[in-house]
């Protein structure tokens with residue numbers, strides 16, 4: 345069964361490790377991430393951006409696909425299906441469609457409006473046993489049309505949202521979606537520490553999890569990060585493995601052009617990357 349992420353993230357926070365939220369785009373991504381979680385014996389969150397939700401023919405289709413794939417594969421580790429960077433309307437739609445976890449990203453609103461809308465989504469989600477993530481400050485860069493200015497989160501604002509009973513909190517600490525530029529200043533641990541203190545130890549979420557140096561990831565986890573979002577990194581390994589297959593002419597050999605063969609190297613690459621990250625984040629063998 346699919347579960348809310350409340351329990352797995354709470355355990356991660358107490359156990360000083362992080363659960364990965366890996367974005368999915370289609371059937372191959374779903375199978376690869378679930379296979380990785382089972383292989384690593386790790387809890388997992390499947391992230392679905394609004395753009396990816398549309399691409400996969402709507403939230404109901406996504407929920408049906410994930411449930412069926414999960415059962416077909418005989419997955420035994422805890423799995424949450426999570427809306428990533430949801431809008432106010434999108435979060436409500438995902439809740440109605442059967443998502444077990446949602447993020448409401450109100451970071452582009454003024455704080456009062458973010459607060460008001462966050463409160464409403466938290467109440468709605470919790471009335472159905474669904475976990476909720478909200479965002480304060482903003483994550484830099486762009487993901488699926490969601491653009492952030494990269495402002496640091498204000499610890500007092502984080503505390504106010506934390507007090508609404510949000511399950512985990514995304515806070516901008518210099519993290520960026522997509523590839524990190526060469527002149528990136530790194531994560532701001534001072535801000536991260538202040539947020540953790542101000543929120544009385546609310547589990548924190550690190551977005552932009554692709555390409556952050558391992559020592560910074562470890563330090564972020566030690567300061568209260570319990571969920572790490574990864575999207576770009578999986579797209580890169582999928583594209584590289586697919587390109588290699590085609591450049592080597594393997595799509596021309598035998599029936600190598602069969603989509604099931606053509607997409608296999610990319611899917612394998614996603615699975616190995618996810619297993620490696622679960623080991624890095626410390627969630628392996630925690631299911």
Ligand code: G3H
Nearest residue numbers: 522551552554573575576
């Ligand atoms: O919400 C999703 C993540 O923050 C993904 O960021 O594409 O940089 O890994 P990323």
Ligand code: ZN
Nearest residue numbers: 483551552573
């Ligand atoms: Zn994000």
